[in-house]
Amino acid sequence: MPFARPDLAAYLSNLAEEQSVLARFVELLRAEQDALLRGDADQLAQLAEPKNRCIAALQAHAEERRHLLLAGGQPADREGIRYWTREQGRTEPRLAQRWSEFLTLARVAADVNRANGALIAARLRATQQALTTIFGAAGIPGAYAADGSAVSLHEGRRLAVA
Numbered sequence: 001m002p003f004a005r006p007d008l009a010a011y012l013s014n015l016a017e018e019q020s021v022l023a024r025f026v027e028l029l030r031a032e033q034d035a036l037l038r039g040d041a042d043q044l045a046q047l048a049e050p051k052n053r054c055i056a057a058l059q060a061h062a063e064e065r066r067h068l069l070l071a072g073g074q075p076a077d078r079e080g081i082r083y084w085t086r087e088q089g090r091t092e093p094r095l096a097q098r099w100s101e102f103l104t105l106a107r108v109a110a111d112v113n114r115a116n117g118a119l120i121a122a123r124l125r126a127t128q129q130a131l132t133t134i135f136g137a138a139g140i141p142g143a144y145a146a147d148g149s150a151v152s153l154h155e156g157r158r159l160a161v162a
Contacts, residue, residue: 006072018061
């Protein structure tokens with residue numbers, strides 16, 4: 001009894017569209033990285049919405065891929081995709097090539113995103129150190145609580161109650 005196969009044409013079409021969105025996402029991440037390096041908060045704000053649209057589109061494409069695989073009787077997990085791509089790649093080399101290109105681009109996106117996170121963390125540390133220095137020089141013991149909420153500079157705080 002032959003087993004069902006996912007719709008290869010629909011799968012390739014979805015993958016091509018997903019790769020296009022992923023390429024746009026990488027462009028946005030690189031623009032974000034440039035803005036982070038320049039300290040351009042306005043540019044960062046402008047990139048937020050297009051990034052969110054890309055993320056939503058990527059999630060929709062991943063869900064469509066999952067449905068195509070499941071409808072074709074294939075598991076939609078990483079191993080299932082790897083197995084199906086390898087098997088179908090024997091008769092349809094575009095599939096293996098496009099999947100490989102997609103995975104490479106996904107790794108690039110992950111690497112740039114990780115680097116951007118490191119840049120954000122470094123900027124946050126520098127900002128926190130600058131605030132500590134400024135408040136220390138002004139004789140202000142602190143202006144923010146550990147959770148980031150503002151602390152009134154005019155109210156006393158009880159440290160302990162006996």
